[in-house]
Amino acid sequence: MKSKAVSWAALSLGGYNGLDCSGFTMRLYQSQGISIPRDADEQAREGFEVADRNDLQPGDLLFFAVKMGLGQVHHSAMHIGDGMMIHAPDSRSEIRIDHVDNGVYKDEFWGARSYAD
Secondary structure, eight states: OHHHHHHHIIIIITTOOSOOHHHHHHHHHHTTTOOOOSSHHHHTTSSEEOOSGGGOOTTOEEEEEHHHHTSOEEEEEEEEETTEEEEOSSTTSOOEEEETTSTHHHHHEEEEEEOOO
């Protein structure tokens, strides 16, 4: 899923402002014919848990929560490999690629889910 989804995101949504994080991840999965919930906290309850970060695969969704990753989930992103993620930081920013351990994301990591069969 990585190459198709990332290419689609870059071409279709790369400069698009207005999508928040969970809307972006939902649209990525929709582009592949997979329906997932709209909101980050709902996305975090669906799919299959990826218990070990070493088992992350491109296309898995990453979730981040307040209170150092222990509180309410507030952000989602798609893992694209090599510790990197593609995400919409907020609805006013362009979609970008960041390291999972960059800035607040390192401290707020909540967990990951896979939607792959």
